[in-house]
Amino acid sequence: MKIIIGSKNPAKIDAVKNSFQRDDIEFISIDVPSGVSRQPFSDEETIQGAINRATRALQQGNGDIGIGLEGGVHETSQGLFLCNWGALAVKGIQPIIAGGARLLLPEEVAERLKAGEELGPIMDDYANKKNVRTKEGAIGIFTNGMINRRDMFTHVTNLLVGQYLYKQQHLDKHK
């Protein structure tokens, strides 16, 4: 079985590998356009980015399953939340969608996002580290390492794969 991941980010690739613990799987990661802003600014836009990555990965990689993972932010009355979404695409059914953990971003980070900066570079600057987005992620920084970006995305990919297995077993109900 060939699984195509729509990103070259190791935090995302490792999450997908964690969710498919089988020997007969080939993982291929390709950079596909998310089709949304580089910094998605709502759940809606982040979900669309995840779906676009999954369907494009499936097509371009000519695989059995395409997986798209997308990070974004979402405005609420409490402030700007970090949000993460994932999609799993296979031929013949609507993409399967799942959301990840979320947390409130500090005002200083939110202000910079609203001024047009991307979260990746903001986090490197804020934490005085390099490549936070490919390592612990914003979620790792703000939880003191209790949950890193790979673990957060593994939860999302488990939700995707679990739903996929369920649908496979109940195919006629969900066509």
Ligand SMILES: O=P(O)(O)OP(=O)(O)OP(=O)(O)OC[C@H]1O[C@@H](n2cnc3c(O)ncnc32)[C@H](O)[C@@H]1O
């Ligand atoms: O290579 P890709 O797959 O694009 O991975 P990415 O790290 O850029 O991640 P996304 O495009 O999914 O996220 C959109 C933007 O938000 C940033 N971002 C999202 N979550 C983050 C996190 O936990 N830590 C740091 N930056 C994050 C990311 O760097 C992008 O600028």
Ligand SMILES: [Mg+2]
């Ligand atoms: Mg990106």
